[in-house]
Amino acid sequence: MTTLAEFGAPGALIEPTTFRIERRLPGSIERVWAYLTDSELRKLWLASGVMDLTVGAPFELVWQNDRLVDDMGQRPADFGEEHRMDSRILLVEPPRKLVFSWFETGEVTFDLMPDGDGVILTVTHRRLSGRSGLLSVSAGWHAHLDVLAARLAGAPFGSFWDRWRALKEDYARRFPE
Structure with a gap:
């Protein structure tokens, strides 16, 4: 049985306001692409929101993190049950690259590269603002990608919010002030 501990190397700051994280995911590049672009699949690991995959097209991401996995743990007090964000498609190169605005x-850039029977997914989040935002977003991408890896592998996932809190503390130690 795969456990959460077997997923997820940490991401890194590649510039002062740019976070990058990579995952090797099971399945074809088309399958992983679908989990990035199809609202019904994306809501299983990140956020829903129908995307018109046309450069310049607006879309809304809708997070409902309390519905991602069976054991969500205790949601942090400063997070609501739902969060919405307006975004815009900036670049689409199916099934290898997707770029969209973040607020x-x-x-955010998703790069996909076939790797044997799997796919290397690299997420690069540029222009993060403030230390609090950097830590929350870094922990968020890490935890959400762990959920994606578990979903694609058909593996169980532990407590989402407990994992997010632990990751945020870990990134606070990793990233200098």
Whole structure:
């Protein structure tokens, strides 16, 4: 049985406001692409929201983290049951690259590369603001990618919020102030 501890190397700051994290995921590049672009599949690990995969197209991401896994743990007090964010498609190269805006200031890039019977997914989040945002987003990408890896592998996942808190503390130690 795969456990959460077997997933997820930490991400890294590659510039002061740019976080990058990589995962090797099971399955074809088309399957992983679908989990990035199809709202019904994406909501199983990150956030729902229908995407028109056309450069310039707006879309909304809707997080409902309390519904991702069976054991969510205790949600942090400063998080609501739902979070919404307006975004815009910036670049689409199916099934290898997707770039979209993060609020009005940031940018997220998903790069996919076939690797044997799996796929290397690299997530690069640019223009993060403030230390608190950096730590929350880094822990968030890490935890959400762990959920994606578990979903694709058909493996169980532990407590989401407990994992997120532990990751946030770990990233606070890893990233200098």
